Amino acid sequence: EVILVESGGGLAKPGGSLRLSCEASGFNFNNAWMTWVRQAPGKGLEWVGRIKSKTDGGTTDYGRAVEGRFTISSDESKSSVYLQMNDLKIDDTGIYYCTTDDCTDVSCHDHWGQGALVAVSS
Amino acid sequence: DIVMTQSPLSLPVTPGEPASMSCRSSKSLLDSNGHNYLDWYLQRPGQSPQLVIFLGSHRASGVPDRFSGSGSVTNFTLEISKVEADDVGIYYCMQGLQTPHTFGGGTKVEIK
16 A cells, blocks of 8 residues: 655744655655645645656756745655755645656556645744 | 646536536647646545546546546546536646646535
8 A cells, every 4th residue: 555644844934944754655666756736725736846766867846936945855765755845935834745656658546645734924 | 837727616516417627728738649748636625636537538546437538738628427425626637748737726516
């Protein structure tokens, strides 16, 4: 069974930092592309960013709202992906989901964590 | 960035009746490989999202066949042939053609 568990959420002040972790189990993490998606209170989904597997280059991509402030990294030895959030803004408040999928052209199965709550307030 | 626009915002449905919702993209999602990089997600109240349709028209694992996706290029549709109570929630389309991936604003499906 695939399990994704986020941790590290909490309260931060504007301009502050937080680091989210997502620990994965039940699949080959070394081949997985991991994505962070967030949801502000009462709002829709927003793509935060993604890290490719090391075997596919390990490169990262980010959403416009977080580019330059957030950094995604991974540790294969811990089957974990991280979201370092710096220079936090009030608009960064929300639930942050870690997600991955196992897809081909004809089949696809996605997996999501339960989410980590981030609150940015003075 | 590619802008995704969904309609309607709200969709009251009667159990057993069909339902349909639309998603439009500001740029073609049809890749040279013939795939439309458009996914549909359902977020039930209080839950994490889950994939319903990928590559425009393929049902994700475990998704009932009452769900179907269609469309190409910039116009896409998600249909539910006979709505069940378990189908309520917010449906989001998302383009995966280019980064940053972008979501539509969502269509909220609720029982009449």
